[in-house]
Every structure is written in structure tokens, then in C-alpha cells.
Amino acid sequence: MTPQSAILPAASSHAIFLLLRRRLGRRADSKLAAYLSGIPAASKALHEMQPDTHLMSAIGFSADFWPELFGRERPAELRAFPHIPGAIHPAPVTIADLFLHLRAERADVLHDFASNFLDDVKDWLEPVEVTAAFRRREGRDLTGFVDGTENPELAERAGVALVGDADPAWAGGSYVHIQRYVHRMEAWNKLPVLQQEAIIGRTKASDEELPDDDRPRTAHISRVVIEEHGAELELLRQSLPYGVPGGDRGLYFVSYCRTPRHFEKMLARMVAPTDDGRVDHLLNFSRAVTGGAFFVPSIERLQALAAS
Numbered sequence: 334m335t336p337q338s339a340i341l342p343a344a345s346s347h348a349i350f351l352l353l354r355r356r357l358g359r360r361a362d363s364k365l366a367a368y369l370s371g372i373p374a375a376s377k378a379l380h381e382m383q384p385d386t387h388l389m390s391a392i393g394f395s396a397d398f399w400p401e402l403f404g405r406e407r408p409a410e411l412r413a414f415p416h417i418p419g420a421i422h423p424a425p426v427t428i429a430d431l432f433l434h435l436r437a438e439r440a441d442v443l444h445d446f447a448s449n450f451l452d453d454v455k456d457w458l459e460p461v462e463v464t465a466a467f468r469r470r471e472g473r474d475l476t477g478f479v480d481g482t483e484n485p486e487l488a489e490r491a492g493v494a495l496v497g498d499a500d501p502a503w504a505g506g507s508y509v510h511i512q513r514y515v516h517r518m519e520a521w522n523k524l525p526v527l528q529q530e531a532i533i534g535r536t537k538a539s540d541e542e543l544p545d546d547d548r549p550r551t552a553h554i555s556r557v558v559i560e561e562h563g564a565e566l567e568l569l570r571q572s573l574p575y576g577v578p579g580g581d582r583g584l585y586f587v588s589y590c591r592t593p594r595h596f597e598k599m600l601a602r603m604v605a606p607t608d609d610g611r612v613d614h615l616l617n618f619s620r621a622v623t624g625g626a627f628f629v630p631s632i633e634r635l636q637a638l639a640a641s
């Protein structure tokens with residue numbers, strides 16, 4: 334089974350993330366299903382015509398929307414974005430049915446592809462949020478810290494991000510979670526670097542993990558590194574910075590995983606005093622304003638929609 338192209342490769346220079354929802358009273362029909370199933374082929378064809386673009390795509394569907402497209406058969410762990418009991422930082426859930434992740438080396442191609450997509454599906458789906466994002470030098474987030482260092486190596490990514498034998502009918506698919514975070518840049522930039530490093534749990538310039546003894550339990554890294562049965566829970570993050578100078582800006586967080594459990598556990602340890610009474614101090618400087626959970630089926634399973 335072939336994963337959709339945007340999931341596994343190392344970061345591109347640009348991305349556009351689209352969240353859409355069903356128009357009131359409209360149901361997905363065979364015309365929409367056939368169109369959506371053609372997205373991987375359409376992005377591949379454009380890339381082949383203009384190889385310098387490296388256009389890639391991944392399209393996913395919410396638990397609510399799923400039955401309209403795929404009927405009763407569904408991935409074993411497909412469910413809504415988690416509601417975290419006792420959360421003291423916001424982790425809002427956005428009502429969105431479809432997620433489209435577009436990435437490329439050229440922003441103009443992404444813009445055109447996304448515009449055409451919105452136009453083609455407008456009878457059924459309306460945009461909730463469209464976010465253009467970009468890679469900064471060394472993969473640094475707007476906080477100035479390198480983001481993605483501890484992502485799995487390329488060779489290990491499929492094992493982390495893709496459903497395998499545990500759910501063979503949906504092998505090659507992936508559970509994706511998104512959250513748009515808005516950073517409080519003025520407040521963050523006023524912090525001394527040593528304090529910023531204690532909040533992230535890594536050094537800023539050299540991007541090294543702080544030794545365990547120097548790393549507060551409230552550091553971002555301390556919250557999201559979780560061991561279960563002797564192994565660390567892993568995600569494949571494809572997050573990128575977004576926004577405009579002086580306006581809303583921050584991190585568009587995106588993770589792909591073979592199960593939704595890892596993201597859910599990490600988020601719970603960030604926003605709620607779950608087990609040790611601590612939360613993530615990074616969230617004093619950044620706030621989630623959207624959140625969504627989707628399943629991105631393999632290309633073969635998506636293509637089967639056209640025939641249904």
C-alpha cells in the first residue's frame with residue numbers, strides 16, 4: 334500500500350494547510366468522491382510536468398465525515414480530536430471534515446493548486462482555515478529553536494507514521510493531528526535565552542538536549558518524551574512556521590502516526606496536570622487556536638473511492 338506523498342519526506346520549503354467542512358445540507362456524492370480520490374494523481378502529474386516544484390499532497394477525513402465517503406468500514410482507531418479533561422491551557426477542537434496538506438519548493442504552485450481545489454469542491458465543502466507556511470533556516474521555529482531534530486530518521490519514518498499489520502485493511506494510511514499555535518512573540522523575545530532554553534528543554538544555538546538534571550519537568554521536551562514499556566512514544570512531525578510579521582504568527586503543528594494515542598498522550602501532558610501536576614511552560618507563550626484529527630488513507634484505498 335502506498336502512502337500519500339506529503340507524509341514521509343523531509344521538510345519542503347513551503348506548505349499550505351487547508352481545513353474544510355461540509356456545507357449545511359450537502360452530502361458527499363459519487364462525483365465528490367471521484368474528485369477527491371484523484372488528488373494524489375493530480376499532484377503527481379503537476380510535479381512530473383514541473384519537477385522543480387516537488388509538489389506533494391496528503392488528504393485526510395474526519396471521523397464524522399468518514400462514513401459518507403467510505404461507508405461502514407473504517408480504520409480501527411479513527412476518532413475525533415481529543416477533549417482533555419482538566420486542561421488548563423486551551424486545546425480547541427475545530428469543526429472540520431477534511432484536511433489537505435500541500436507542500437512544495439514553490440509557493441506559487443501551491444497557491445494555484447489550493448485555489449483550484451477550493452473552487453472544484455465548493456458545492457460540497459467550504460474552507461474553515463487556509464494557512465500558508467514556510468520553512469525557516471535550519472528548520473527553526475519562530476521561537477528561534479530548531480524544530481524537528483528528534484523526528485525519526487527517514488528510514489524509520491514509515492514504521493512510526495503508517496498503519497501496518499495491526500490494521501491491514503488500512504495499511505499505508507496515517508492518523509494526522511493538526512493544531513495552529515499563535516506565539517506571543519513580544520513576550521517570548523523579552524525572555525533571556527537561558528530561560529527560553531529551560532522552557533524548551535534544549536539549547537538554542539547548538540540545538541542540544543539539556544541534561545536531565547538541568548531540565549525542568551515543565552520543559553516542552555519533558556512533557557512530550559513519554560516512555561511506555563521501555564520505548565519512547567514517537568510521532569512524525571511535519572510542523573512549519575506560518576504568519577505575517579506583526580500579525581498572527583506561530584507554528585502550524587502537524588503530526589502523522591500509526592495510532593492517534595501518541596499525540597493524545599503528549600497533548601494531555603502538555604495542557605493538563607495529568608500525572609505529575611505539571612504542564613508545558615511553552616504554552617505560557619503560545620496558544621492553540623485550532624485543532625483537528627483526520628485519517629489519511631493509502632493512495633490505493635483513496636482511489637477505490639472513485640469506483641464506489
Ligand code: HEM
Pocket residue numbers: 474476478479480481482483484512514533535553554557558568584586596599600615619
Ligand atoms: C507551540 C507549539 C510547539 C512548538 C513551538 C514546539 C517546538 C518544539 C521544539 C523546538 C522541539 C525540539 C526539537 C525537536 O526535537 O524537534 C520539539 C520537540 C518535540 N515536540 Fe514540540 N512543539 C510544539 C507543539 C508540540 C505538540 C502539540 C506536540 C505533541 C502533542 C509536540 C511534540 C513534540 C515531540 C514528540 C518532540 C520530540 C521530543 C524528543 O524526542 O526529544 N510538540 N517541539
